Amino acid sequence: MFTLVLFQVAAQFIIGQTGNRPKQEKLLNGLKVLMWNDPKADKVRVTLRIHSGSAFDPQGKEGVMKMLSENLFPNEAAREFFIEDLNGSLDVQTTYDYIQINASAKPESFLTMMETIATAVANPQIDKETTAKLRAALLARIYGLESDPGYVADRAAAARLFGTFPYGRPILGTTGSLLKIEFADLLDARQRFLTADNATVAISGNFDRSLALKALRRYFGGWLKSDRKVPSTFRQPEEPLTAVLELPSPSPGTAEVRYAFRGVSREDKDFAASLVFTQIFENRLKNRLPSGQFSNIFVHNESHTLPGIVTAGYTSSGVIDIKKNEPGGLFRKSLSDPISDAEITAAKTAVLSSRSGNDPVTLWLDAHTYQTANIDPDSATPDDVSFADVRAYAERVLKLPAVTVILSSVPKTN
Numbered sequence: 001m002f003t004l005v006l007f008q009v010a011a012q013f014i015i016g017q018t019g020n021r022p023k024q025e026k027l028l029n030g031l032k033v034l035m036w037n038d039p040k041a042d043k044v045r046v047t048l049r050i051h052s053g054s055a056f057d058p059q060g061k062e063g064v065m066k067m068l069s070e071n072l073f074p075n076e077a078a079r080e081f082f083i084e085d086l087n088g089s090l091d092v093q094t095t096y097d098y099i100q101i102n103a104s105a106k107p108e109s110f111l112t113m114m115e116t117i118a119t120a121v122a123n124p125q126i127d128k129e130t131t132a133k134l135r136a137a138l139l140a141r142i143y144g145l146e147s148d149p150g151y152v153a154d155r156a157a158a159a160r161l162f163g164t165f166p167y168g169r170p171i172l173g174t175t176g177s178l179l180k181i182e183f184a185d186l187l188d189a190r191q192r193f194l195t196a197d198n199a200t201v202a203i204s205g206n207f208d209r210s211l212a213l214k215a216l217r218r219y220f221g222g223w224l225k226s227d228r229k230v231p232s233t234f235r236q237p238e239e240p241l242t243a244v245l246e247l248p249s250p251s252p253g254t255a256e257v258r259y260a261f262r263g264v265s266r267e268d269k270d271f272a273a274s275l276v277f278t279q280i281f282e283n284r285l286k287n288r289l290p291s292g293q294f295s296n297i298f299v300h301n302e303s304h305t306l307p308g309i310v311t312a313g314y315t316s317s318g319v320i321d322i323k324k325n326e327p328g329g330l331f332r333k334s335l336s337d338p339i340s341d342a343e344i345t346a347a348k349t350a351v352l353s354s355r356s357g358n359d360p361v362t363l364w365l366d367a368h369t370y371q372t373a374n375i376d377p378d379s380a381t382p383d384d385v386s387f388a389d390v391r392a393y394a395e396r397v398l399k400l401p402a403v404t405v406i407l408s409s410v411p412k413t414n
Helices: 004-020 064-072 076-085 107-122 126-143 149-160 175-180 185-191 209-220 271-288 327-336 339-353 360-371 386-398
Strands: 023-026 032-037 044-050 090-096 099-105 200-205 247-250 256-262 294-302 309-316 402-409
Touching: 023 209, 032 209, 032 360, 044 107, 044 360, 064 090, 064 099, 064 126, 064 185, 064 256, 076 090, 099 107, 099 309, 107 209, 126 175, 126 185, 126 256, 149 247, 149 256, 149 309, 149 402, 200 209, 271 294, 271 309, 271 327, 271 339, 271 386, 327 386, 327 402, 339 386
Parallel strands: 032 200, 247 402
Antiparallel strands: 023 032, 044 099, 044 200, 090 099, 256 309, 256 402, 294 309
């Protein structure tokens, strides 16, 4: 039987290239440490991940975790310091599942980088003035996104599918929710989630391991651990409305179509099969939608700690008449047509290619965030994905309710 080992094959490929596995440590405060040493590298990279993200935003105050992440390095001066003084880089990202700091520096600036990051996470300066500035910056960003038909369509599809469930609410928040957030909300989020035992730090590149351990204990040792655990359990969302949702497009002459259904979690037994099947789904859509009329054709499979979302969509400059051409019918047919062996083989190749591009830091951090099996090929048990697995997942998908969203500048047809 032709099988595919998704994560383990990708991990073996990457580990084979790097030639080593991370040295793992754990500080007394619970901070987990991963280290890859490469004396030939011209930089040293530090990636610190907090294993809680926007899924924990209080309802009605969406954007709290995003604002907390922005508060770690709240101004351009802090970011320019990494570029100009450390000859490196700094980026902070927020997802539904985590907040992550990505930083780099020249080897001789390693200790300065470590101290700067430790100060930011262990003792962030949260006050009214900074909170107001962060809110204003996010509001300006949201105002811009609200004129982007693609963003509006994506958010409408997620909200239609999940309602008030965390994945139905925007990571950046809304204009209404951001105005409700006070600095006390950020203080509460910091106390609950920004703790040493809820984080993993990965160090890779040109550095001395013994020096790194001393620096970790010195700079991160005083970072407090949590006095309580916050489980990632939420009330499951209600069944979505499946009638086509029509909305006005913020950009005249541009239409967006979205078709979405609930996906699987990262630890679901069908996760690997879902990656292969959604690749087949995307290949079919691209073959069936004429490139002259449609663009930005995609299928995104977003899996999280809890079940995520599979979103398919495209952009059209023409008028979409749902009475004559129901967009959902095209998506449904692309999902329900029998799957050939050739489609599965092509999709597996594409998935493996995309997964092998992940670096070992991301793979190991994901294993910590999603509490998946160890990616170490000497200890992990491969989860083979067969042709039957993919077809079984396809049957599972067909039983799920799906939502269709259309953004058009043309008034709704009665």
